[in-house]
Amino acid sequence: MILKGKVWKFGDSISTDLICPGRYFHLRSNLPELAKHVLEDADPDFAKKMKKGDFVVGGKNFGLGSSREHAPTIIKIAGVSAVLAKSFARIFYRNAINVGLPLLECDTSQIDEGDELEIDLLQGIIEDKTKQIKLTTSSLPKAMLNILNDGGLVAHIEKHGDFKLD
Numbered sequence: 110m111i112l113k114g115k116v117w118k119f120g121d122s123i124s125t126d127l128i129c130p131g132r133y134f135h136l137r138s139n140l141p142e143l144a145k146h147v148l149e150d151a152d153p154d155f156a157k158k159m160k161k162g163d164f165v166v167g168g169k170n171f172g173l174g175s176s177r178e179h180a181p182t183i184i185k186i187a188g189v190s191a192v193l194a195k196s197f198a199r200i201f202y203r204n205a206i207n208v209g210l211p212l213l214e215c216d217t218s219q220i221d222e223g224d225e226l227e228i229d230l231l232q233g234i235i236e237d238k239t240k241q242i243k244l245t246t247s248s249l250p251k252a253m254l255n256i257l258n259d260g261g262l263v264a265h266i267e268k269h270g271d272f273k274l275d
Contacts, residue, residue, distance in 0.1 A: 111228070112190045113190075115163045121168035122168070123148075130150050162188065171195075178208065181210045191213060207261055207263075224238075
């Protein structure tokens with residue numbers, strides 16, 4: 110799986126409340142509409158400026174806060190192809206994989222807003238085409254790649270009738 114896109118950079122401790130503002134609670138049954146407000150409290154124009162396939166890049170503890178699965182879901186619906194951060198909140202990480210949104214832990218300090226990235230999920234290689242540098246991340250376990258390839262955990266189970274480890 111090769112992903113290509115532009116970087117939208119955020120800082121440390123981006124919470125699920127910043128990703129999915131509580132004032133839009135009434136839109137939880139209309140996820141495409143809710144996705145129009147993704148990361149609005151961190152960058153009011155993000156959803157309008159980003160393009161399908163772009164990347165969200167954060168610092169430490171991305172996705173902290175409540176366990177609302179709407180946060181990674183609306184990131185994916187908005188068209189973000191992956192989120193890169195120094196670290197993720199555990200429940201956010203699991204929810205993201207479950208909805209089919211790749212998350213990559215890496216040193217994001219060398220990546221800047223607007224950089225163009227190419228990511229090989231299988232090899233764990235992140236190439237910053239703007240700076241001509243390569244970063245590495247752990248390649249995702251095969252079970253997680255299978256879930257991502259199938260579009261999330263529900264789609265994976267529907268396709269295989271069960272959870273497949275290989």
